[in-house]
Amino acid sequence: MSEQQETSQGRQITLESGDPPDRGEAAHEREFPSSSALVTAQVVRIIELLVAEGFIEESKKNQVAVCFQEGLWNAVVHGNRESFSTPVSLRIFDDGDEWHAQIDDRGDGFTSAVLNEPVEDSEWGQSGRGLRIMSLYAKRVAYYRDGRTLVLTFERSGKRRQDPAESGDTATEKSP
């Protein structure tokens, strides 16, 4: 079953109960404990890597960074409820003209009601903007496994500048 919400930017956020599409081997894969204090550091590291490898243009890196910040924060705080021993995983899949960032948590997921929640008091609300921000900058925002997996799709902005093997980043990395 698939639910979807159309944002003010006309892009859709989808929610499905099934697994995400199999995209083969990840170009990058990392796992980190569910601590909100670790999120920004993870975002900075992966963004630097993706810029170096040509996934992201320098001019777009802040837009992608804010999407990662939102997605990882939701997984750590709302998904895994900051249980330090419960990891969040982040995988990057290279798909030619597009690339995908898959974020998995081990929480309870959510229902479509979350996607349809109005922002509290419109512009005066202090929460509820994360999904809208992701849909503003990502080409697609799709949730799978009842909300436990987020896949953000971006257009590749340039040619690969560096082979992953040369970048020093291992295929699988656990941190910190």
Place this chain on the structure above:
Amino acid sequence: MQLTTDRIVKVEERDGVHVVCFISGQIRDETEIHRALEEIGQYIDKNEKSKILVDLENLEYLSSAGLGNLVGLLKKSRKTNGVFKLCSLQDSIKELFQVMRLDKIFEIHDSQDTALAAF
């Protein structure tokens, strides 16, 4: 209570206005931004008619949590008859404010000087 400079923000008083600038060249942790903004909130709560200008020049991006924090500060400021303004937003943050319609509720200036002149 005083607003003070720390490793995240620099605070100076100009013409009776507390100008809060995020320090450049640092990787800013979301939780640290939250803490810095929370301190401003405590200051507003305790000081009726406070005048605060937050300079965002050195912030490359701001998440939904950061936006929510700023809305919270604006609410507190209005509640205590204060004045709260923003200045020097980078283009990506300016776009975010426009899309979220936050430019309708915040007074945003291009520079510290124009903002201070408007207090």
